Amino acid sequence: MLFSPKEKGQGLVEYALILVLVAIVVIAALMILGPLIGNVFSKVNSSLSRV
Secondary structure (H helix, E strand, O other): OOOOHHHHHHHHHHHHHHHHHHHHHHHHHHHHHHHHHHHHHHHHHHHHHHO
């Protein structure tokens, strides 16, 4: 056997930590860029409604 059960569990914990880190980065990016993206869509929507 190449991996003992202890090492297998350790790998799962590492993947979970990476997933949590990626989720935190995505949430932070959306919080920062969210209003900017919303303003762009509002401008596009208002320019389309004038046409």
